[in-house]
Amino acid sequence: MFTPQRRRVKSTTGQILGIAMVFVSLGLVVSAVVELVGGGTGEGPLLISALVFIVGGVLLVWATRVGETTPVAVFTAVAVTWFTVTALGSLPYILDRTMAAPGVTRWVEIADAFFEAASGFSCTGSTVLSNLPDLNDPDPAIGKGILFWRQLTQWYGGMGIVVLVLAVLPALGASATDFLAAEAPGDTADKVVPRIGETAKRLWLLYVGVTGFMSLLYVVAGMSIFDGLQHGLTSAATGGFSPYNDSIGEFDSVAIELACMAAMLIGGTNFVLHYRAVRGDVGVYWRDQEFRTYAAITAGFGTLVIVPLLIDGSLGGLGTVLRAGIFNTVTLITSTGFGNAQGPGTAGDFTSWIPAPIVIFLILMFIGGCTGSTSGGSKVLRARVLGGVARRSLKQIRHPRGVFPIKLDGRSLPERVVERITTFIVIYFGLAVVGTVVITLLGAEFQTALAGVLSSLGNMGPALGESGPTGTFVAGFNTPARLLLAVLMIVGRLELFAVLLMFLGGFRRLRFLVPRLDHRSRYQE
Numbered sequence: 001m002f003t004p005q006r007r008r009v010k011s012t013t014g015q016i017l018g019i020a021m022v023f024v025s026l027g028l029v030v031s032a033v034v035e036l037v038g039g040g041t042g043e044g045p046l047l048i049s050a051l052v053f054i055v056g057g058v059l060l061v062w063a064t065r066v067g068e069t070t071p072v073a074v075f076t077a078v079a080v081t082w083f084t085v086t087a088l089g090s091l092p093y094i095l096d097r098t099m100a101a102p103g104v105t106r107w108v109e110i111a112d113a114f115f116e117a118a119s120g121f122s123c124t125g126s127t128v129l130s131n132l133p134d135l136n137d138p139d140p141a142i143g144k145g146i147l148f149w150r151q152l153t154q155w156y157g158g159m160g161i162v163v164l165v166l167a168v169l170p171a172l173g174a175s176a177t178d179f180l181a182a183e184a185p186g187d188t189a190d191k192v193v194p195r196i197g198e199t200a201k202r203l204w205l206l207y208v209g210v211t212g213f214m215s216l217l218y219v220v221a222g223m224s225i226f227d228g229l230q231h232g233l234t235s236a237a238t239g240g241f242s243p244y245n246d247s248i249g250e251f252d253s254v255a256i257e258l259a260c261m262a263a264m265l266i267g268g269t270n271f272v273l274h275y276r277a278v279r280g281d282v283g284v285y286w287r288d289q290e291f292r293t294y295a296a297i298t299a300g301f302g303t304l305v306i307v308p309l310l311i312d313g314s315l316g317g318l319g320t321v322l323r324a325g326i327f328n329t330v331t332l333i334t335s336t337g338f339g340n341a342q343g344p345g346t347a348g349d350f351t352s353w354i355p356a357p358i359v360i361f362l363i364l365m366f367i368g369g370c371t372g373s374t375s376g377g378s379k380v381l382r383a384r385v386l387g388g389v390a391r392r393s394l395k396q397i398r399h400p401r402g403v404f405p406i407k408l409d410g411r412s413l414p415e416r417v418v419e420r421i422t423t424f425i426v427i428y429f430g431l432a433v434v435g436t437v438v439i440t441l442l443g444a445e446f447q448t449a450l451a452g453v454l455s456s457l458g459n460m461g462p463a464l465g466e467s468g469p470t471g472t473f474v475a476g477f478n479t480p481a482r483l484l485l486a487v488l489m490i491v492g493r494l495e496l497f498a499v500l501l502m503f504l505g506g507f508r509r510l511r512f513l514v515p516r517l518d519h520r521s522r523y524q525e
């Protein structure tokens with residue numbers, strides 16, 4: 001008997017999105033279990049959302065197969081997957097009425113739910129929630145399941161949803177490299193083994209291991225096992241969500257803050273270096289020029305923050321200044337966004353500090369962590385290359401016929417890579433300027449708008465003014481502004497090019513922006 005073969009639509013986007021939705025549905029089921037085990041009754045919104053994800057994902061996987069895998073198609077698939085998963089990821093908040101408040105319309109609730117989901121998956125850490133529980137709150141306004149889902153959104157977004165898909169979708173073949181490049185932070189992405197699918201698996205296994213290590217670190221420092229897990233999830237992702245109103249400051253513990261800083265610095269380091277260190281090459285960190293620069297920036301800028309605070313004296317003594325200054329420097333260079341303030345106006349609330357450290361923090365918001373890490377910002381490697389371009393320009397003025405290659409780790413960077421990095425910086429600054437102007441026109445104060453845009457593009461978390469580490473983004477920005485910031489979060493997480501190519505894929509002149517990788521190194525074409 002002849003059985004007609006099922007015809008599947010060629011759609012790389014559909015296949016990637018379908019598998020991603022199935023993976024995310026597992027997190028919703030786990031969150032529902034957390035709600036039930038915690039004695040809550042709010043598992044319904046989580047299970048309904050899980051059903052939407054799993055049914056939609058299975059249907060997409062069943063109806064589609066991998067189609068075109070050109071660079072533009074790859075970047076489009078990644079961007080569509082992220083925006084769709086983010087939009088659907090807001091369903092638990094919408095169904096649970098998490099954003100409900102007196103005077104807030106249903107449409108504003110939906111917009112704020114999208115903002116919270118975008119902040120989660122992009123690992124930004126900004127929030128609109130002002131009713132997060134205190135540490136020993138006997139009657140929290142938000143259930144444990146929803147709060148755990150909020151933590152999980154950042155964990156999914158940290159290593160990358162699409163990187164997870166690459167681990168189980170061999171049909172992508174060689175084009176999987178482009179998918180990794182489209183989602184990996186930075187201009188290039190190292191392979192830890194020749195096969196990209198195996199690289200994705202090992203990176204995710206390492207990510208799980210790092211999450212477990214960070215969770216244990218928190219428990220040893222004094223957190224409960226469940227709190228340690230929740231903060232371990234968002235530390236590995238350098239996301240910064242905490243289930244508590246005062247973030248890390250809720251614990252008021254130097255030991256926990258030290259553990260948190262260690263976790264944030266680990267998350268802000270290239271995970272390929274972690275992989276090689278785990279395999280026995282511990283010296284790989286100090287041989288890596290980007291990591292050395294990352295360490296120098298953290299130490300140097302931390303000093304520039306602490307010294308004026310000590311001279312000013314209004315924050316308190318040496319111990320208080322060191323605790324607040326170092327913690328906030330680390331949380332911003334790694335783009336994590338945890339806070340150690342115990343409320344508005346306390347030592348850890350940098351919006352109440354003198355202007356000098358604030359300027360340093362704005363610079364850190366632009367720089368961010370290392371390529372290949374889970375952190376945001378423009379990345380330390382790009383900052384180094386930009387400095388190299390500036391030095392070369394000055395040398396060429398003195399020696400017009402001279403050839404001055406830009407080097408990293410002792411090797412010359414191809415001019416195409418240098419061009420792509422400078423293009424990224426120009427677009428990044430352009431988006432920051434345009435975004436700041438638009439947000440200001442929508443009613444925000446200039447300083448708040450600038451910090452909000454830099455925070456969103458760099459996936460930092462806190463801004464300035466009323467949207468600082470002890471506030472929410474409801475206070476400083478109206479609903480249209482928050483929606484724009486939510487979009488900028490995803491654009492920043494995907495490093496601009498994926499979204500630009502999704503909208504401008506027809507223009508061939510943009511194709512030079514697409515990173516091309518090979519097995520040799522991240523510095524060679």
